[in-house]
Amino acid sequence: MNSKIISNEEKTKLAKIKASFENIKSNVILKKIFNYIKRCKSLIIIKFNKKLQNRLNFNINDYDEYSKIEIELKILGNKSGRFINIPDEEKKYYHIYFDNSKKKIKKYNLTFFDKVKTIKIIIDYQVKSLKKLFYCCDCINSIIFKKFCRSRINDMSQMFYKCSSLIELNLNNFNTNNVTNMSQMFYKCSSLKEINLSNFNTINVTNMSGMFDGCSSLIELNLTNFNTNNVTHMIWMFNGCPDTLIKKIKKQNKNLIII
DSSP: OOOOOOHHHHHHHHHHHHHHHHHHHHHHHHHHHHHHOSHHHHHHHHTTHHHHHHHOOGGGGGGGGGGGGGEEEEEOTTTEEEEEOOOOGGGEEEEEETTTTTTTHHHOOOTTOOOEEEEEEOOTTOOOOOOTTTTTOEEEEEEEEEEEEEEEBBBTTTTTTTTOOHHHEOTTTTOOOOOOBBBTTTTTTOOOOOOTTTTOOTTTTOOTTTTTTTTOOOOEETTTTTTTTOOOOOOOOTTTTTTHHHHHHHHHHOOOOOO
8 A cells, every 4th residue: 555656667567457447348347446445556546547537537636535544533431631632734634523423523622521432533645744643642442543545654653652541453554664753652552452563664763762661551562574674762662561572572573672
C-alpha cells in the first residue's frame, strides 16, 4: 500500500495491470472490483489511465476520498476526558462522528453525560504527523485503524502516550515507511497486553527512546520485521516492561540491543 515515487520498472508493471483492467468488458464488474480494492496501488493505476477514469466515472480530483485515514474508537462507559488532540491548523482535516451518526462533531472532550460508545474519525490526506494524537486520552478502550494508505506520515512520537485504559489496539493497516520518530509512542499504555507491529517498516526510524516505557501489562509484542539499523536513540525503550517479555524479545530479536 505504498504511495511512494514510482520507478520506471514499476510503471512498466503497472501498465500491464492497467491492460488487465481494461480487458474487463463489463463496467459493472469493473466498478465492483475497484470498489473492493480501493487501495493505493489501484488508485495509482486509475490516476494515470483516462480511459478507466471515464469508464468508472471517476473524478481524479476526488482521489483523496479513497485515501483517507479512518479510525474507530471505543469509549469506556461514563468516562469523561479528552479523546483526541488535534493541532488547531489541522482541525479542518479531521472529521469526527459519534455512534454511527452522519453528523460531524466539533468537540474533542467527553463528559459523563455524553454516553458515547464509539467514535469514528476520518483524517484527510494532507496530515503529515500523528504526534500526540491520543496523548493522555485515558477514556479510550479500543483503537482500530480501519484504513491507512498514507505514507507521508513522519512523526508518531507520543501518539498513544498514557492511554492507560487502552486494551485493544489494531495497527494492521499502518504505513510507517517514512516515519523517523516513534519515541514514547506507547508510553504507559499500562493496560495493553498485546501489540502486533509485524507490519511496521522502521528502516527510517532514528528515535525509539521510551517507545514501550511503562507498558507493565504487556505479554505479547510482535517485532518480527523491526529494522533498527538507523536508530540512534533507544534508551528506556522497554523500561517498566515485564521481565518475561524482555527475555522473549531478546530471544526472538537477537540483533536488537535493549538498553
